[in-house]
Amino acid sequence: MKDDEPFLLDDPGKLKALAHPMRRLMLRHLNVHGPATSTTLGELLGAKTGTTSYHLRQLEKYGFVEEIPERSTGRERWWRKAESPRDLRLPTPGQLAPEDRPVLAEFHRIGMEEDRELFERFPEAYLRDPEWATGSRGLGRMTKAEFKEFMEAYIALLMKYSPRPEDASPGARPMYVRLFAMPADED
Template sequence: MILMKDEEPFLLDDPARLKALAHPMRRLILRHLNIHGPATSTTIGERLGAKTGTTSYHLRQLEKCGFIEEIPERSAGRERWWRRAESPRDMRAPTPGQLAPEDRPVLEEFHRVGFEEDRALLERFPEAYRRDPDWAKGSRGLGRMTREEFAEFFDAYIALLLKYSPRVQDAPPDARPLYIRMFAFPADEP
């Protein structure tokens, strides 16, 4: 296991980048590149059931924001190969107060689309657990923490996730991509 040196959290406070990540097709494209590696707009379109023109457009938007990059040595003519760009592994969403009021709806859409994706994954969990419980784990809990303890807990969670999630090129050959989600909010509010 290669341990990554501590990385500073990257605040995703650029509204254009947030908007790029709030689009469902772009999220699917990024997920595809994360899981399956480099691809063309044609292969992505086939996999996602989208037209090549649609995937090409969204790939260009992701490239503009620095989330993906072309692989020049694999590209030829009209066929362009894309991969995830080297980016911070600890990207965090801003709080509403860290954005201008006019940009806050983009943050809300970013979260809405992300939680829709999470709900769909949650629906897949029981079948994944039946198929192979060694590769499907779940946890639920109720904790009591101060604001400071909660911030420390979240930072420790991210550090643990980074420790056991090397970049794809550094992962052992038998490593599998896993969906990992964590959310927490006060239990004493409606």
């Protein structure tokens, strides 16, 4: 599979691995800042090394992180985000067995907590440098087919401007980009 092809994250074990707040913070750090040790991650997250080691092993089990053998020595193990599909998509509840649907709900709940935190940081980021922080809100009128087309176009645009770190242009910064959409006539 090419890394820009959609990949459906319908494995309940993988979803569960990603539905843990500390694991998500660890992945975010590795994605934004690059390789780290469990000790470094523990210091950053206020957790014991044993706890971060356990969570790193869980992420490794499902292919989200990998050890860097050439950089690891003795008890110090270095970790990086593993190569993975860039267009990772979540299943709909109907694509999961009923007993696995709570994991999807937890994944969304934790994601929304992260997004709320980013949303609260936005005004300060905008005041600090409006060329690097911007937002958009709108109201569209779409059929389901048009909405699907819109989302595919959005993902294609995001993929176009989101190369892997090693392929990024000089001066490129990691950017948080969020989009959520839902019907406006249900409130």
